[in-house]
Amino acid sequence: MFKIGNVKINGKVVLAPMAGVTSLAYRNFMKPFGVALTVTEMVSDCGIIYDNSRTIEYIKTTESERPVAIQLFGNSAENICKAMDIVLKVNPNIDMFDINLGCPAPKVVKTGAGSALLKDPKKLEEMFKIICAHSPIPVTAKIRLGWNEENINFRENIKSLENAGIAAIGLHARTTRAGYAGKPRWDLVNNLRDEMSVPLIISGDMYDISYASRALEITHADAIMVARGGVGNPKLIERLNSYFEGKGELPYPTKWEQKQYLLKFADMLIEEKGEYTAMMILRGIAPKFFSGFPDAKKIRSKLASALTTKESLLRILDEIKEE
Numbered sequence: 081m082f083k084i085g086n087v088k089i090n091g092k093v094v095l096a097p098m099a100g101v102t103s104l105a106y107r108n109f110m111k112p113f114g115v116a117l118t119v120t121e122m123v124s125d126c127g128i129i130y131d132n133s134r135t136i137e138y139i140k141t142t143e144s145e146r147p148v149a150i151q152l153f154g155n156s157a158e159n160i161c162k163a164m165d166i167v168l169k170v171n172p173n174i175d176m177f178d179i180n181l182g183c184p185a186p187k188v189v190k191t192g193a194g195s196a197l198l199k200d201p202k203k204l205e206e207m208f209k210i211i212c213a214h215s216p217i218p219v220t221a222k223i224r225l226g227w228n229e230e231n232i233n234f235r236e237n238i239k240s241l242e243n244a245g246i247a248a249i250g251l252h253a254r255t256t257r258a259g260y261a262g263k264p265r266w267d268l269v270n271n272l273r274d275e276m277s278v279p280l281i282i283s284g285d286m287y288d289i290s291y292a293s294r295a296l297e298i299t300h301a302d303a304i305m306v307a308r309g310g311v312g313n314p315k316l317i318e319r320l321n322s323y324f325e326g327k328g329e330l331p332y333p334t335k336w337e338q339k340q341y342l343l344k345f346a347d348m349l350i351e352e353k354g355e356y357t358a359m360m361i362l363r364g365i366a367p368k369f370f371s372g373f374p375d376a377k378k379i380r381s382k383l384a385s386a387l388t389t390k391e392s393l394l395r396i397l398d399e400i401k402e403e
């Protein structure tokens with residue numbers, strides 16, 4: 081257990097924010113596997129201010145997923161503070177705000193938001209002094225190592241954020257330029273937590289137990305974030321928790337188990353998004369439930385291309401029988 085501000089986090093596995101993935105349905109599907117903290121996908125401060133109805137959908141949360149953080153992105157303290165006020169009016173049942181300082185997408189960076197804010201630690205400190213003082217609930221930030229290999233400045237940015245009153249920091253151990261490719265640079269963050277005054281949550285390639293526990297050992301972080309590794313592999317979270325709690329390694333899920341998980345997730349997604357949109361989203365996610373199974377190539381390609389209705393999902397999965 082550790083605390084972010086006054087919020088208790090009961091575990092070491094946080095569900096990473098992922099635009100287009102970590103919907104309300106996804107977060108609530110993953111939660112029972114042992115997620116200690118959920119984070120919404122990034123939401124634009126201006127989208128909230130201008131009452132964009134789709135944006136307001138993004139800030140819905142449930143009681144059962146708590147503690148939950150709403151992740152915002154923006155390029156000014158003023159707009160982020162305005163957006164925080166609106167969020168708390170529309171949905172007061174949240175536990176913290178997380179500010180996105182890691183997004184490498186050109187359309188975000190171009191506006192001076194996301195990881196563009198990491199370029200100037202001094203300016204970052206001024207901006208976060210205003211944001212942290214304004215928010216009645218803890219504010220956290222998710223950063224990267226720096227802009228590129230030549231500008232690794234996470235230590236300066238962490239100091240700035242701490243000085244400003246940040247309650248915890250999530251670190252994706254890649255640079256902005258690296259995007260999502262290449263190996264996370266754990267070699268640069270040896271014992272990092274020992275230098276910090278607030279909790280550290282680390283992110284990058286959390287696909288298995290040995291990798292995640294090694295990253296914790298190296299950094300002394302309080303928790304890890306499961307991102308791509310958990311998509312189609314919810315049991316990873318249960319397996320990580322079991323291992324971290326000293327209860328040993330649980331077996332990998334069978335194909336049958338994966339089918340049950342997928343059907344459960346599909347129902348939750350249909351309830352949130354409607355059948356058609358849910359199926360379009362599932363075309364990207366459903367095949368991942370069967371990656372790693374050597375005899376599931378045909379099922380994976382059907383899931384990626386032929387999903388149109390719940391009926392079609394059931395038909396495709398029909399050949400997977402209880403083992």
Ligand SMILES: Cc1cc2nc3c(=O)[nH]c(=O)nc-3n(C[C@H](O)[C@H](O)[C@H](O)COP(=O)(O)O)c2cc1C
Pocket residue numbers: 096097098099100101121122151180181182183222252260283284285286287305306307308309
């Ligand atoms: C499709 C996708 C969307 C993402 N969206 C966000 C986001 O909205 N906010 C954020 O802070 N990070 C976002 N991330 C970054 C992840 O939270 C995570 O830090 C990154 O994927 C590294 O972890 P991994 O290598 O285990 O996937 C996204 C990553 C992916 C792959």
